[in-house]
Amino acid sequence: MFGLLSHFPAIIFFFLYSSLQSLIDQKKETDVVPLPTEMAGGLLRCLSCLLAYSVLLRIGLCLHETNRAVVTLQPNWPKIYRGETISLICEIQNGGDTKWEYEWTTTSSKKPDKKEYTFKAFIHHSGSYRCKGKNKDQLSSTEWSDALQLTVYQSTPEPVLTVSPLWLNPEDSVTLNCKVEHPSAGWRFYWYKDVPKLKSQTTYIRELLPGLDSGSENDSYIVRGQPHTAAYYCTATRGSPAYNSQKSKRRFVWSRDFNSAASLTVTPDRVQHLFESVSLRCEGKSTQWRVMMFTATDQLSRCYGWGIMNGSTCNIERLLYSDSVYWCESGSGDFSNAVNISVHLYRPESKSSLLALFTAVTTGAFIILLLLVYHFKKSKGPCGDRTPQSQSTNQDAQVNEETQEHVYASPLPGEDCIYESISGCKDNGNDEQAEEYNYATFNSIELKVDKRTDPADPVENSIYYNVNQR
Known part of the structure; x- marks a missing residue:
């Protein structure tokens, strides 16, 4: 808007000047009576006023821009993390040597009280900030600045380390x-090598790689001629005082080549195993050893729980973790060669073992089932002497009740029935017959229906089973 107003007098000036010049040119070409002196003077005065107005308007605009307040953030990174040291600054553009007082307004719980407010950022500092300046000499002030939105992130960034290659060839x-988010936002990178220390409280101690005393602005680093298994991690730092990221997760590079200072041998010596016992033996220039395992899910652990350490040998009763890498670490800080062991249900060179295992299991189950059936039939053998309930006396009924034995249940008149149960033999003194029935089995049961003509017969239309002894 102010820009348009600043150009408006110039437009009017150009229009009037063009009109006056056109009149003068017309006078030269014709014999028209010249313009009155008063009119020419009026036009000139009008042009002068417009020119002066344009100049004053320009000066006013400059004065207006000079008194503008702006809030800036230093360092101005895309993300500010909890614990970083930052500054909020209220700047008066083109303020010159004028003495200013500063006033702040914010939606956070911490309000600045001076031109430059330096602090260690925490979550409660998140919010919008505005400021304005007051001129002590002229008793005037600027307008409020535009709002600056500050967001402080709670989590500390964790770099992600990648290594290539994972398995080394000689002299690789x-x-x-x-990798961190916004790597160009002031970060400097450091890489460390882990050195095993069996007697220390920590599993490893770190060793800074060469040439990184002040870090590197580049987020990649090359280790030349790495011959043996090794472990690495990285960190990132920025700002002053220095703000440190978390450590990255440890990453390994493995070598299959034997190292004279430390070596690992596996018994049985093969890559794929069938849920069997394995021995991992460490040898080299040390008397102290530990065997380490790194699983497919990035879990690192020593020979404990999944194995038993006996001197320099880790004995694993049964392999449970598939596709895991094993190696030795010595008390002198050396890594051995690494071995990748996979667990399979069967050996590739003997696929018929799976079929043999299935056949053995099913055969055993079938034999057990036959034994159970034989035992059941033996315990449910026929009686030596059966006495129908219809011919038994009260005394027989009492004996049956006391011995909890059952006999054939007689059908009631007019009903079609089958016999309910057959139970164990009653001791009638005939040992030979009882022994014979103890070993009796049945090979056939015949169903017969006896239809009698007499409707008064109590067992008419009854169903009988003819049991043949084998």
């Missing part, structure tokens, strides 16, 4: 990449 170089 290893590339380490340390």
